[in-house]
Ligand SMILES: *[C@@H]1O[C@H](CO)[C@@H](O)[C@H](O)[C@H]1NC(C)=O
């Protein structure tokens with residue numbers, strides 16, 4: 001199964017290790033001369049601020065080329081297609097590692113290069129398939145290795161990071177290394193604040209002057225499913241577990257609860273508070289009182305259980321995902337890292353590329369939860385294409401093991417970037433300063449399921465629902481028919497503002513406003529596609545349970561079957577639009593649209609569809 005991608009010429013170049021001497025000492029044809037690997041224009045809003053403090057240390061991560069990745073993609077296409085005989089035959093971690101492994105020449109050459117710069121094997125951390133390695137060096141050494149210059153860059157919002165806009169590698173390493181980061185990433189993942197709307201004061205005082213009273217009015221304690229099609233009128237203003245159960249027909253008692261788990265990822269010092277969870281359960285899910293979830297710290301992620309310290313995002317995700325899926329066990333990962341750069345701190349371990357950190361950790365995580373929901377992201381254009389592609393491959397590796405990865409589609413409508421504060425235009429960073437819609441990454445990765453938002457009942461698209469078309473990832477076959485139908489209706493509208501051939505998001509949707517959560521000791525109302533993602537994840541977790549109870553596999557990579565078979569189990573949302581970038585955005589319409597995707601879940605129908613699949 002070895003796929004030879006290395007030409008005779010590149011192997012001939014690979015004979016001698018490159019020494020850590022300036023390039024003018026070595027001859028031009030031994031492959032040691034640095035050549036530019038990547039060069040970018042920083043996104044709107046960033047300016048060079050100061051030279052990098054030379055003794056500051058930086059943790060570099062190198063991703064090696066994966067010559068067998070297309071084979072892994074082929075496996076994934078088969079095991080996620082309900083009409084294929086291998087549907088549901090998920091791969092083991094060992095099989096995935098073998099398919100993700102780099103060529104042995106790549107490992108050897110890169111090791112020689114690192115050794116030439118004084119790095120010992122014990123200084124280097126490696127992922128289980130050895131396709132990713134990381135090590136910490138002074139900035140000065142990183143600059144030599146990459147023939148570059150790091151600077152402190154400042155964002156208009158007074159945020160600082162250490163980056164470069166261009167880096168180089170010895171020529172003979174180019175075919176072996178996909179990327180080195182952090183170099184050219186200007187993402188601000190902590191843009192999560194834009195993914196979490198504290199409802200405005202007016203709404204709060206009108207409908208939530210006494211959120212507790214409101215919650216009580218729902219009869220959340222005794223409640224449950226109203227007669228078919230009936231939804232409590234209060235669900236127009238406050239979303240509770242019972243509202244979701246009524247709207248989405250979630251009437252089910254899990255039966256295979258020891259056979260799978262549901263996971264939530266947290267980044268940027270987010271973790272959930274157990275006491276708040278208990279207060280939430282007490283009011284909304286009394287049968288879950290006293291239940292907890294497993295906590296894992298990734299690379300030093302924290303878990304301070306002081307009630308003022310927990311993150312609202314984490315509390316929201318945990319309360320709704322675990323509250324709906326109970327008693328299916330929950331898992332929470334907190335990945336370390338506080339991106340804003342502080343020049344006075346000598347060591348900044350995390351370097352604002354949390355996904356690779358988490359993915360490396362997951363590559364050797366045994367028996368991962370069958371569904372994992374993530375509510376973090378940033379504009380696709382703030383990460384280089386090479387990084388987006390590499391991280392997306394990491395997600396593909398995890399989905400190949402049978403994990404459904406669910407991501408929030410963003411809260412900026414068609415403009416999930418940093419629109420110019422004056423003109424509201426979304427400006428491309430391809431050097432042309434063109435106006436361009438700005439979708440959210442990782443939602444645009446074709447191996448994850450992107451969830452948009454709705455509000456009210458009957459449901460309409462919520463105005464901030466992130467949607468649009470990737471500028472990096474081509475449209476995957478599984479959605480081409482559904483998306484082409486939409487594009488046919490759209491005609492020439494917005495021509496030039498989006499990539500007609502791109503991966504389109506969202507795939508599905510769920511309620512995105514007015515969630516009653518318990519956080520920092522009190523009830524609060526919160527919204528965002530951040531809320532929609534864990535809700536959809538919980539629905540999938542319950543469907544997995546129904547399949548496991550039949551002795552079938554969990555669903556794994558969802559999208560091919562969603563577009564092929566699940567459409568009758570989704571409520572098509574046909575009203576509303578997602579303005580952004582100074583436009584009205586796209587409009588929800590019959591069938592798939594870039595506002596609410598294929599629609600919101602109808603659990604009972606989906607359960608029928610999926611339990612009738614092989
Ligand atoms: C929500 O409000 C709309 C518009 O006022 C109304 O038509 C609908 O019946 C309300 N929903 C419920 C569940 O009462």
Ligand SMILES: *[C@@H]1O[C@H](CO)[C@@H](O)[C@H](O)[C@H]1NC(C)=O
Pocket residue numbers: 304305306308309
């Ligand atoms: C936990 O958070 C609280 C409130 O922010 C803070 O006062 C306390 O020092 C933190 N504890 C630890 C161990 O970090």
Ligand SMILES: *[C@@H]1O[C@H](CO)[C@@H](O)[C@H](O)[C@H]1NC(C)=O
Pocket residue numbers: 431432433
């Ligand atoms: C794009 O905008 C940047 C920052 O405002 C400016 O420096 C640059 O000259 C512009 N480029 C073009 C092609 O207009």
